[in-house]
Amino acid sequence: MNQNIVVRRPADLSRRWAQGIVNHYAADAKVSDISIQSVSIGTSTRLRVLVNHDAPDIVPLRWFVKTPSLAMRSRLITALPRLLYKEVLFYQSLSKASPVKLPNILAAQTRFGRGSTLVMTDLSEYGFTPGQPGDALSLHQARQVIQQLARFHAHYWNHRHLLHTHRWLSGFNNNVEHYMGNLLAVPLMKQGLKLAGNLVPSKLHLPALGYAANRHRITQSLATGPQTLVHHDCHPGNLFWQDAQPGFLDWQLVRMGEGIGDVAYFLATSLKPDCRRAHESELLNLYQASLAKHRVDEIDENTLFQRYRAHLSYAFEAMIVTLAIGGMMERSSNIELIKRTSAAVEDHDSLAAIAVGV
Known part of the structure; x- marks a missing residue:
């Protein structure tokens, strides 16, 4: 994915941001709205979002997004060893060969100096x-x-x-x-x-x-x-x-x-x-x-x-x-x-x- 999907805070999850991810799978689909359903902060910031668009048979509507932690102490512990960066690279380079069940990844990206973002299908979409x-x-x-x-x-x-x-x-x-x-x-x-x-x-x-x-x-x-x-x-x-x-x-x-x-x-x-x-x-x-x-x-x-x-x-x-x-x-x-x-x-x-x- 060439588009920059790395975000630093919940407010960055815009309709335009979601549109770029949806278009990667359905070029003509249109995103009408994105809303944050919940925010959980730990070693990373975890957001559950609802993305309304007109290609739900191709791209799920409910997403789970991971960004660097908004909690300062957790962020200090995880930022230097770049833990989310490692997770993104795992999904990009090793997950396809994995013999165990993993979540469905919609987008995963890391950008030097900006951090990493991971977007996956919300587990509830598949009854997990x-x-x-x-x-x-x-x-x-x-x-x-x-x-x-x-x-x-x-x-x-x-x-x-x-x-x-x-x-x-x-x-x-x-x-x-x-x-x-x-x-x-x-x-x-x-x-x-x-x-x-x-x-x-x-x-x-x-x-x-x-x-x-x-x-x-x-x-x-x-x-x-x-x-x-x-x-x-x-x-x-x-x-x-x-x-x-x-x-x-x-x-x-x-x-x-x-x-x-x-x-x-x-x-x-x-x-x-x-x-x-x-x-x-x-x-x-x-x-x-x-x-x-x-x-x-x-x-x-x-x-x-x-x-x-x-x-x-x-x-x-x-x-x-x-x-x-x-x-x-x-x-x-x-x-x-x-x-x-x-x-x-x-x-x-x-x-x-x-x-x-x-």
């Missing part, structure tokens, strides 16, 4: 149900997600060439993200633990601060396994559903990494602790069997579990840091996910495990 961050998934839903994650990971297994053909997966953006994460790890962990109070068992506080102090070494340790493309933020709010089949949203943190990290993040955030404890082994076995079904069978069961145990620490850190920054997730959902991830790392003594290099 968007997930919410605090959702507690059923065992059946968890099985479906695990099988799809295995399918996705197997598709990109050991495709290290992606780091060269898609340099945005590494390079400057990735380096900035790691640098900022390491620089802010201790103060954000302290602030997050303070705000969380008794939501995090007191015996986890010291190991959590140790994790933050050694974050650079630990993140390197968490990247030593077989490499594949990973979502890296697979919680219930980044899923959508149709007839119990999951799709995956919000690819701002996509990267090359260890597939079991996605599994750990998903199970720690998406299942209530009692459900996770009861079915964890079954779901890990399902992931391993699903990988093997797609011709990936190089990880033994014990190694898989130990890597799972270690990666739980990142899910915990992510939720604590989200609380510390504020405004990135609805607080009630953030609190619920802190409870779940705290239980997971406590059950497996994950913070201590990663501290000694498991």
Whole structure:
């Protein structure tokens, strides 16, 4: 798409702006009106809009638009590593080959110095149900997600060439993200633990601060396994559903990494602790069997579990840091996910495990 569709604020969503997108699919169609139905501000600004035009059989009427966050603190955290930029490039260059269900993208563009904008069909147009961050998934839903994650990971297994053909997966953006994460790890962990109070068992506080102090070494340790493309933020709010089949949203943190990290993040955030404890082994076995079904069978069961145990620490850190920054997730959902991830790392003594290099 040659037209500039990058916007910085809701007021930029004009009839002319929408006309350019519609004309990309239906040259003679006319847009009569555009109205913003809702605005949600977190790591990005998310707008649901209604676009009235005369080609609804070709272009949907309801759109979902993502622009840089209007919340200053969230914007500062996400702007330098250009997270929305990465998501736009994922949809532009990798989504067509993806073996999992993704949203329908109408337009995706990034412009140097102006930012990035992503326009997709609103999930309601196709009868999809968007997930919410605090959702507690059923065992059946968890099985479906695990099988799809295995399918996705197997598709990109050991495709290290992606780091060269898609340099945005590494390079400057990735380096900035790691640098900022390491620089802010201790103060954000302290602030997050303070705000969380008794939501995090007191015996986890010291190991959590140790994790933050050694974050650079630990993140390197968490990247030593077989490499594949990973979502890296697979919680219930980044899923959508149709007839119990999951799709995956919000690819701002996509990267090359260890597939079991996605599994750990998903199970720690998406299942209530009692459900996770009861079915964890079954779901890990399902992931391993699903990988093997797609011709990936190089990880033994014990190694898989130990890597799972270690990666739980990142899910915990992510939720604590989200609380510390504020405004990135609805607080009630953030609190619920802190409870779940705290239980997971406590059950497996994950913070201590990663501290000694498991």
